[in-house]
Amino acid sequence: MDNIKLAFEKYVKLLPENGLLVINADDPNCAALAKSAGSSKIVTFGLHTNNANFVARNITFNSNGFPTFDAYYNNNFYKTVSLSVPGKHNVLNALACIALSHSYGIDRQTITEALKKFTGAHRRYEFVGTFRQNIAVYDDYAHHPTEIQALAEATMQKKHNKAWIIFQPHTYSRTKNLLHDFAKALSPFDNIIVTDIYAAREKNTFDITAQDLVKEIERIGRKAIYISDFTEIAEYIRSHAINNDLVLTVGAGTVSKIGPMIVDNEY
Numbered sequence: 001m002d003n004i005k006l007a008f009e010k011y012v013k014l015l016p017e018n019g020l021l022v023i024n025a026d027d028p029n030c031a032a033l034a035k036s037a038g039s040s041k042i043v044t045f046g047l048h049t050n051n052a053n054f055v056a057r058n059i060t061f062n063s064n065g066f067p068t069f070d071a072y073y074n075n076n077f078y079k080t081v082s083l084s085v086p087g088k089h090n091v092l093n094a095l096a097c098i099a100l101s102h103s104y105g106i107d108r109q110t111i112t113e114a115l116k117k118f119t120g121a122h123r124r125y126e127f128v129g130t131f132r133q134n135i136a137v138y139d140d141y142a143h144h145p146t147e148i149q150a151l152a153e154a155t156m157q158k159k160h161n162k163a164w165i166i167f168q169p170h171t172y173s174r175t176k177n178l179l180h181d182f183a184k185a186l187s188p189f190d191n192i193i194v195t196d197i198y199a200a201r202e203k204n205t206f207d208i209t210a211q212d213l214v215k216e217i218e219r220i221g222r223k224a225i226y227i228s229d230f231t232e233i234a235e236y237i238r239s240h241a242i243n244n245d246l247v248l249t250v251g252a253g254t255v256s257k258i259g260p261m262i263v264d265n266e267y
Helices: 002-012 028-036 088-103 108-117 145-157 172-177 179-186 210-219 230-240 255-264
Strands: 020-024 041-046 054-061 067-073 076-082 126-131 135-140 163-167 191-194 246-250
Touching: 002 028, 020 028, 020 088, 041 088, 054 088, 067 088, 076 088, 076 108, 088 108, 088 145, 126 255, 135 255, 145 163, 145 179, 145 246, 163 179, 163 230, 163 255, 172 179, 172 210, 179 210, 191 210, 191 230, 230 255, 246 255
Parallel strands: 020 041, 041 054, 135 246, 163 191, 163 246
Antiparallel strands: 054 067, 067 076, 126 135
């Protein structure tokens, strides 16, 4: 962590005298960067820091989990903002966009209209399709416990019956080092399927398997199953998911192939 903070400090020190630093006031490590900004202008945003320049209040979510909130600038009402991406973490992202755009003179209406039109980045809660009676399938790149936790929180805001997650751990070292954190992050989902670890650049010198993650999930009191074959996973979902369920394929590897298999019923 010390090395990460030092890297950001060096980065911020590259700002010119008339530069701009937009920082998340909710994060102490981000807030500490202000002292490295020299004479650059500093603009802050946050969900929990009321004295930040830009804050969000009166946050609500629709049936898709898309938030609407009132943005305040220096404690004065700025604009009501509606997003087309799910999750509270995207409210924070939107505040960052608003803070930056406002600082460069973009008008409020243009900012809010642009945010409303944004439907998400590739593999970030990306809609894949539906099958049978309104069973929605999404795909997400999340491969770290913090990302999965944000994904779970966003899912809980969406109107659905049961939530399924098909998780492909990414690298043996990360799975080994963060085994408990992964289990905890996955635990809010109603149904958990874990497939084989995606090796990426590594060889398995860590004595870790996907079954170890399943055992850790069960150790903390939740049920999970291990399925290696993608076709078998797709068939399992198609035979077990019911009306209004929500299915997520999650990971930074090849797990994204499963969603189209489920939706199109083509293996």
